[in-house]
Amino acid sequence: MKQNVLIIGSGGREHALAWKLAQSPRIGKLFVAPGNGGTCQVAENIPIEATDIDGLVQFAEKNEIGLTVVGPDDPLALGIVDAFRARGLRIFGPTRAAAEIESSKAFAKELMSEAEVPTASFRIFLKHDEALAYIHEHGAPIVVKASGLALGKGVYVCKTLAQAETALSEIMLDHVHKNAGDEVVVEEFLDGQEISIHAFCDGKTFVLLPPAQDHKPIRDGDEGKNTGGMGTIAPVSWVSADMLQTFGQQIVRPTLEMLAKRGRRFTGLLYPGLKMTSSGPKVLEFNARFGDPETQSYLRLLKTDLLDILETCVDGTLAELVIEWHSGFAACVVIASGGYPDEYKKGVPLRGVAEAERVSSVVVFHAGTSFEDELKTSGGRVLGVSATSDTLRNALDRAYEAAQLIQFEGMQYRHDIGAKALTTAF
Ligand SMILES: Nc1ncnc2c1ncn2[C@@H]1O[C@H](COP(=O)(O)OP(=O)(O)O)[C@@H](O)[C@H]1O
Ligand SMILES: [Mg+2]
Structure with missing residues (x-):
């Protein structure tokens, strides 16, 4: 049956979700609230903020939305899923109580201790x-x-x-x-490479996505301040199928079971950030939603209809679905405003997106852009240039070839996305 779908948020993740959902043969009308200069090319932007829960509920009721997908963390922490469910509206994401795994690091640490999930040793202070x-x-x-x-x-x-x-x-x-x-968590410093694990969850079971790797610091060589994420690759070759399986059994499963035991059954997307230390994988944090920019790489590789996956998660029928991925690799290079993650200018005219998308396999997802008469910057992370190929090196080369064709005053991006993965032995 055709479904009208509402995506909440305005970043690269939401553009990638809209881009993929627009390809579903079952998609009816597709809306993004509030969206950006890219989402309006594949869906209709609705000027309602992601945190305006009442406004979003009203919109969903009036427009016969069959499924709502929550992108960012703050509406989840505000209880958007509880509000939608109370009105009988289908929504992909965890309840406020389950989303505390992300919105309270203290709660997450205590839960991990109890569930014996490996994490940095810690103390909580008031x-x-x-x-x-x-x-x-x-x-x-x-x-x-x-x-x-x-x-x-x-x-x-x-x-x-x-x-x-x-x-x-x-x-x-x-x-x-x-x-x-x-509340403040003080914890042990952990050394090692970081990877992002994502799991679709329907409240009963879970399915892991391929491993991904984000690059948090603003400058090459992991120097400088932390950002929302400057680029991703997926999959990560040195993370074997066995290792991924172990993360599922030793991290995702006990976490979901402990949440359920505490009456906080989790549905939606659970995303543990891991540090691969010399004494094994340890959880840095949990997120209760799709990673951004990880999602921009993932959705380039996903073969299965995303609408089917999201619906089975909401309906508790995930076990019945086979999720398929294209072979090969995806890479995403984030282009940010000058000055980000500190102060930066907005409203800077932006050129070269169409040219970049002419590079083989390249799709440019918009994050901080707006489109009125022309395309302009409107945020810190502006674009995610994604590419795919049989090899990671080739996917990266294509993404960088395309990134060079983008032009705006002050733009910056990292030149070493994926470099670590290319040189890590496996
Ligand atoms: N215990 C730790 N040891 C070393 N680095 C850490 C540790 N905890 C967090 N970090 C670094 O800080 C980044 C942000 O921390 P995280 O807990 O993921 O918070 P958030 O994503 O909410 O800002 C991580 O991606 C990691 O690079
Ligand atoms: Mg994090």
């Missing part, structure tokens, strides 16, 4: 003086995290004690992350 005493006792390197949602800026990886002191005072005394910093 008081600054106690946290300060602990970091002095423990020493550096050490990691200080605001527990709540902090726009990706609440984590301080501290090489020195002085940095940890600054982190604690910013979070707990200056309240720079507002009440996201009411």
Whole structure:
């Protein structure tokens, strides 16, 4: 049966979701709220903010939306899934209680301890003086995290004690992350490569997506400040099928079981971020939604109709579906505004997207763009240039060839996306 679908959010992830859903033979009308300068080319943008839960419920009821897909974390933490379900509206994503696995790092750490999921050793603090005493006792390197949602800026990886002191005072005394910093997690520093695991969950079972790798720091060689993510590859060759299976059994399964045991059954997309340490994989955090930019690589490789997958997750019938992927690799290079992740200009005219998409296999997903009379920048991460090929090297070459054709004042991107994976032995 044809379905009208509403996607909530405005980033590259949402453009990728819209791009893929638009290909479904069962798609009826496709809407994105609020969307961006790319989503309006494959769907209809609706000027309702992602956090306007009442507005979104009303829109879904009025427009006979058969399925709503939540992109970002904040509507989940506000209880959008609970609100939709209360009205009998189908929605892909976890309830507010289940989404706490992302929106409260303290909750996630306690849950991991109880479920015996491997993670960095930690302590949780409500008081600054106690946290300060602990970091002095423990020493550096050490990691200080605001527990709540902090726009990706609440984590301080501290090489020195002085940095940890600054982190604690910013979070707990200056309240720079507002009440996201009411609770603070102080944890052991972990060394190793990071990978992103994604699992579709229907509340009973789960299916893993291929492993992906994001690149968080702004500059080549993993230097500089952390960002929302500057580029991804999928799959990651050195993560074998056996390793992936182990992550499923030792990380995803016990987490879902413990959530269910606590009356917080999880449906939607569970995304643990892992660090591959010398003593095995450890969970850095859980996200309760699709990764961005991971999704921009994943959806280039997904063969199965995404609408079928999302619906089986919502309906609890995921076990009946076979999910298929194209062979080969996908890469995504994020192009960001000058100055990002700090202050940056908006409204900068943008050229070269059509030319970039003429490079073989390339699709450009929009993140921070708007389209009125012309295409302009409107955010920190502006575009995700994605490409596919039989080999990772070729996919990367194509993405970079296309990235060179994009032009706007101040633009920046990393030149070493995927480089680590190319040189890691497997
Ligand atoms: N214990 C840790 N040891 C080393 N690096 C860490 C640790 N925890 C987090 N990081 C780094 O900080 C980044 C952000 O941390 P994360 O917990 O994923 O928070 P968020 O994505 O909510 O900002 C991680 O991707 C990782 O690079
Ligand atoms: Mg993270």
